[in-house]
Amino acid sequence: MEGFFQALAAGLLIGAVYGLMCVGLGLIFGVMRVINFAHGDFMMLGMYTAFYLFTAAGVQTVFGNTVGPFVAILLAGPVLALFGYFVHRTLISHVSGTRTASLEGEGHYAQLILTLGIALILQNGGLIVFGSVLASIRTPLSSSAWELGPFFDMSIFLNKARSIDMIVSLALMILLSLLITRTRIGKSLRAAADNPTAATYMGIDVDRAHRTAFALGCGITAIAGGLLATNYPFHPFVGLEYVIVMYAGVVLGGMGSIIGAFWGGMTIGLVQQMSTLILPTQLQNAAIFAVFLLIIFFRPQGFFGRMVERT
């Protein structure tokens, strides 16, 4: 019983971070309808950016070992958002948005090849620049825990770093949903996603909306990556491990639903942690996809299928 609650707690903690990671991708897919295969590698860049901001750019000396990593992680968000903005402007915009009308298959083939190419360049470029040695953003909090309880003679231990990761993820998620549902920018992003042509008639610059979504999506996933890096070591090819989980999360949540992507990621985190109760650790990912298939079998449109609510 204690094991069950311990796994549940661990699942909720990691699930919130996975949720944030998926939301970054979900935002890009939801608004642009572009499948970004390089998204895991943008996250990898986010991890290294946070790592170097912490160790080399002075964040460690100014903020110390406990707060410093989280400051560096949050700063990596805007850095990667800028990078995403630049990548969209120079590359992605040529095969998406208003340019798709003149491309075969609405530009999907070109988008596929382009994002796969970006992924390869980032992975191998990362190998040259960062090397193949595992890196991690360790804080003293990574190896200590809060004890909850005891309730009915059992205590639950919450890893401090992961708990803060969850709090940061939830806070960002709340900010993002306020941005999407309440602000003029958020509403115009949703309008551009719903009907790009009609959005143009309203005076919304659809390409600019796409650029905003792409930059935001990269920034959000970069922060999620940094948060994961407080507990998991990483390397230049780490994106591959996570991009599959991101897609599973986005599909589970319902393609195009931004809030749905968060719950999709949360589900994956929960399944991953709970599966350790009955399965060997090596089968964690197999368990994720078994549950994924099961959910998709009964609910092919995902939790928040289209047309219900796309926020």
Place this chain on the structure above:
Amino acid sequence: MLRIEGLSAGYSAKPVLNDVSIEVGAGQFVAIVGPNGAGKTTLFKTISGIVKPSGGTIIFDGVDLLAVPPPQRAHLGIAHVPEGRQVFPSLTVMENLEMGAMTESGRRDWQSNIERIFEWLPVLKERRDQFAGTMSGGQQQMLAIGRGLASSPKLLMLDEPSMGLAPSTADFIFERLIEIRRQSGLTMLLVEQRVAEALESADHGYVLEAGHVVLQGNNATLRADDRVRKAYLGM
């Protein structure tokens, strides 16, 4: 206000519009009628910038429209109420109207505009928090019109507002449009297949067939024209 001269446009190799010239004066209500595939919707899309013309000029309010990027055209004062309504289904009625008011003038006049829109189209007020995708066709059409009005346009372009609606609903929408025009004096450009109603309410009309303007005149001339009477009015 809007002057189109010698406009030609099409998709890839297939020309749809051929040397079309149309003029809409300030305060006028102009109707463009004609059969399916005559190029009416393409004409509107060219004005809005979704279709690029192969020749001709469009001058709006003294500005060469073809030099203005498509999303900027709304900011000049053109509101396009598109064929098939095209409301934003996952946005609420109110949010759809806010999207209409993305232009500077729409933002400035938001309060007074929204009051007038609710007065003209009260169903939008009743359903202000409903998702647009869950409304009926007629309600969506009214929302599309309201969304166009929310930008405080100088020119309201309506592409087949009666399309796919029950005759009584279409009649109601026409009646609303005439009332809106009467109260606001707004310049309107209407594309319609319901030729009788369109010609009846407009000041001036153009008949578009296979990409050409084959006939034009004020509403009395057109309604008296033998070809129009035979082909469109069933007389």
